[in-house]
Amino acid sequence: MRDNMENPTTTPDSAFSLMFTTEHVGIITIDVPGEKVNTLKAEFAEQISSILHKAQQYPNLKGLVLISGKPDSFIAGADITMIAGCKTAAEASQLAVKGQTVMSQIASFPVPVVAAIHGACLGGGLELALACHARICSLDDKTQLGLPEVQLGLLPGSGGTQRLPRLIGAPKALELMLTGRSLRAKQALKLGLVDDAVPYSILLQTALERVAKGRKARPPLPWQARLAGGPLGKSLLFHFVRKQTRAKTHGNYPATEKILDVVKTGLDQGSGNGYQAEANAFGELVMTPESAALRGLFFASTALKKEKGADAEPLTVRRVGILGGGLMGGGIANVTATRAGLPVRIKDVNHEGIRHALKYSWDLLEKKVRSRRLTRNEQQRQMMLISGTTDYSGFAQVDLVVEAVFEDLALKQSMVAEIEKNAAPRTIFASNTSSLPIHQIAGLATRPEQVIGLHYFSPVDKMPLVEVIPHAGTSAQTISTTVALAKKQGKTAIVVGDSAGFFVNRVLAPYINEAARCLLAGEPIDHIDKALVHFGFPVGPVQLLDEVGIDVGTKISPILVEAFGQRFAAPAGFDAVLKDDRKGRKNGKGFYLYGQKGRSAKKKQVDPAIYRLLNVTPKAQQSETELAQRCVMLMLNEAVRCLDEKVIRSARDGDLGAVFGIGFPPFRGGPFRYIDTLGAANVVKTLQQLAQRYGEHFTPCEGLLRRAESHALFYPQGETKEIADVV
Incomplete structure (x- = not known):
């Protein structure tokens, strides 16, 4: 025409x-x-x-x-x-x-x-x-x-x-x-x-x-x-x-x-x-400050999309291997095939693990077919991108392998050795570890420059963040290639330092621990969770522990204690929950009741047995504001430490990590923008008051004290941003 x-x-x-x-x-x-x-x-x-x-x-x-x-x-x-x-x-x-x-x-x-x-x-x-x-x-x-x-x-x-x-x-x-x-x-x-x-x-x-x-x-x-x-x-x-x-x-x-x-x-x-x-x-x-914060996040994520993560051109990834067909492995395979459009080869020790991973993707695609967002033909085409094996057949053709096996250092090191033996010399090894140092995973590698961390969050198909974790010997090209793959998978990727807990789990741990202290002091579970939901989190800290897995949370704590000291120690007596085989939603036994039917299932109810287990008589004593303040202030304090220790590259990355990784209230803009809103001096004053009442783990870090004295901002007024994206 x-x-x-x-x-x-x-x-x-x-x-x-x-x-x-x-x-x-x-x-x-x-x-x-x-x-x-x-x-x-x-x-x-x-x-x-x-x-x-x-x-x-x-x-x-x-x-x-x-x-x-x-x-x-x-x-x-x-x-x-x-x-x-x-x-x-x-x-x-x-x-x-x-x-x-x-x-x-x-x-x-x-x-x-x-x-x-x-x-x-x-x-x-x-x-x-x-x-x-x-x-x-x-x-x-x-x-x-x-x-x-x-x-x-x-x-x-x-x-x-x-x-x-x-x-x-x-x-x-x-x-x-x-x-x-x-x-x-x-x-x-x-x-x-x-x-x-x-x-x-x-x-x-x-x-x-x-x-x-x-x-x-x-x-x-x-x-x-x-x-x-x-x-x-x-x-x-x-x-x-x-x-x-x-x-x-x-x-x-x-x-x-x-x-x-x-x-x-x-x-x-x-x-x-x-x-x-x-x-x-x-x-x-x-x-409004809410719009300013939300626009700040938009600007930040837009700018991050343009970054490669390192000063090197990424290699082209044409095929991806996954080690482990569990919940994480299945989720990673799904986003690789359905969003990145790349062929995926899953390796598991048995056929049951492979079937589990395939079913994970099939079920997600089936929902789209039923809601008419996807045709049956397209479902079949995407499923054909995912295959499985109990040996390493097909791994000679993969360009990047994501390891998603148990959190065991020796096991992960053996996975590195097997990939170096069975895959091509160019193949990158990315570990989906949530806590183990990457330099240790690469410790026995013959090509350590091709070993990197790639930490996804569960459920992988919903959580937008990944942490890309290079160790000191990781090459720039390995970093940029891994970041490029994460973007193809539809993820927001922040590059973080090879430090215990990385960034997200490190700032999350004190927040969860303080919620546990409040519970052991007698505050009702639903009162604690409502306080943080009203503050702006999607779920409260106790429910979050149920969703993530109580056993997963307790595995990270000792690693953080060993690296950073007693401020990361879980409160005494809290281990009774895990000893009672309470793992949360995944085994239907946690802080909340699961498997209910009818009207009671619509409103999540606390398991009253948890109070007897912890020898607690629940009674709300603190206001929602006080509870939220106790939990959030520790997160802000740890976030500043992470920035000063170069665990994160910028306040921007920290804000994106907290919002997209743990649901920090978006309308507050992330921990660093929230500190700017409150004023570093006010944050220091609040922490000092909390330290007097609840203990020295609230002591403000040196970086906060310094910024309070100089009135420094994480986001200086009038800073310019190059933006090419839109509403």
């Missing part, structure tokens, strides 16, 4: 170009110069207005089609770096008004405007598509549509809160905006978000035909439908959605409340008032 064009119109350095077909349909191509993906910038408002004005001057114009000039992206969102320049809520609100004005120009264009969507259509990109009179998307897997602003502590600020409920109804619109989740093409079509979904090869043709045939825009939903059945339905809807949202956020995410308020305003008082409320709320949210 593009060969049949006339009168191309372009402007130097503009992201928008216009040309016309002989059937009098204008095609506006969006192609931001010098960028991999399209993002909306503030200066584009004038460019869009200009291109629309030129199009309107064309005689006999039947309509417009908006399409991307990028191969895999429609518009990935708005460039949020422009938010950083806003000093006041009013300035941020003006950005929203500017965006609303541009979208209004598109919506009020006198002839049909159709968005032809292929690739990411997110945030401001979807708001632009919503302003069009129709939307057609490709059926490609790369195509996804959503409004993820809430994940940055914001709301859609260019009319999205008003247009989406009128298009698909308030219940569905609220669910999309409050979760920030994205939709595939067929999901979007079923929801009514798009008018058609077609193969990419006929996307433009379909959009042009829709305009040429003069098909009118789908009218907004009747008011009864968008209000969930009328005034009563609307009242009940907002009551229950607000109640459910608060139960999940515990009031820690202001954006969710603003989204509910703004949508309700638009439905109650009309879109004019809705747009004004949207702009005002957007400005207010930009100024």
